[in-house]
Amino acid sequence: MDELSKPKKAKINSRWLRSPRIKAYVMARHGSECSFPGCGIQLYHGDQFFFGQIASIVSAVKHGPRYSPNSAAVSDTPDNYILLCPNHHAIIDRKPDIYTAEWLREARAEHLNKMLRALSIAGQPSVVMDERETISLAEAVKVWVDNKTNAAEEFWQVLFQKCPAVLGQLFPRSMFQLGSKCYVGGKSLNNKSGNLVDFVYSSPLTSNAVLMEIKTPVTKLLGRLYRGNAYSISDELSGSCVQVLNYKEQFLKEYHNLSANSTDQAFSAFNPKCVIVIGNISTEIVNPTQMKSFELFRSSVSGVEIVTYDELFEKVQSILEILGAES
Structure with missing residues (x-):
């Protein structure tokens, strides 16, 4: 398991150790700036x-703020950390009922x-994606080639x-993008929480929706070796499958309300397809046992299609080569 995603079990004074790589990564990712809104x-x-x-x-320990039974699984992974000034660190830990885990994740995402727009992630070269609303497939492939280790x-x-045409290559029929960060239901009676899926695509012929969850090329696909002949699936991948299926469940429950309140193109919900874009086979999977474990898992997951970034952009590159040969 990669050091960035492996929990550190050693303790000093009840505080979990963080690896030096994770410390440097979190500092660089946050731009060495306090992430508390308005600071x-x-x-x-x-x-x-x-x-x-x-x-x-x-928290990784029971007496710590925002502890839950599942805390240990994510306690020393990059996505469990937010960079703060000392004042705001003290504030969020004194008032965990106000500054909940969900609140902190939203604050970190906004930061x-x-x-x-300002700096590279974890020492990567700055990415040039100008202010145009759209870029071509060829330009998208170049962005991929230059940023395969981007963890944001x-x-x-x-x-x-x-x-949008990049993700459109995943569908056998032509699809168009309805939107990003789309609400698919799940709000409580006091109008809090709610589920936001990363992208929703729709067929122009049937209007059937496709729900898409986007991770990163460096998100782990596999966990550790299990009993010498198989690899476990990473928490990120298995969690993403459950997450997108939960989105689908909420979407189906609240379809009529969502469609009635939509001002965009019409959409339908005939057993919507779920897609996850995650990881990079070419950099993570290095032996046949790993490949077998990954393929057995994704072929057995019902209702979810799992596609890796290198597979996606290889398909895009093939389309560009075909178009170039025909021109």
Whole structure:
């Protein structure tokens, strides 16, 4: 298992150790700036002294803020950390009933989205995606080639917004993008929470919807070796399958309300297809046992199609080569 996604079990004074790689990654990903909404303080004093603090969204220990029974599984992964100034770190931990795990994840997502416009992620070269609303398939392929290790979901969501035709290659029939970050139901009686799927596509002939969940090329596909002859599936991949199926369930339950309140193109819900774009086979899977484990899993998941980034862009590249040969 990759060091960035492997929980660290050693403790010092009841606080879990974080690997140096994760510390550096979180600092770079957040732009060394406090992520608390409205703060934005730079966490370097001069060129050397760094006074920022890496806060856990869910605690790894029972007495910690925002602890849950599933905390240990994600306690030392990059997505469980948010970079804050000391004042706001203290505030969120004193009032976990106000600053919940969901609240912190939303705050971090907003901050990282802002950072995408200003700096690279974890030392990667800056990405040039200009202010045009759309880019071509050829330009999208170039972005992929230059940014295969980009670990920000928001970056890839922006790319697919600018070039919907990339995801359109996954469908045997022509589809069009209805929207991104679409509400598919699940709000409570007090109008809180709710489920947002990354993308919704629809068939122009049947109007049937497709729900798409977008991860990153560096999201792990597999876990550790199990009993010498198989690999477990990563928490990220199995969790994504459950997540998108939950979106589908809510979508079907609330379809009539959603369609009645939609001002966009009409859509239908005839057993909507679910698709997850995640990981990179060419960089993670290095032996036949890993490949067998991954293929057995994704072929057995009912109702969810799992596609990796390298598979997706290889298909796009093939389309471009065919078009080039015909021109």
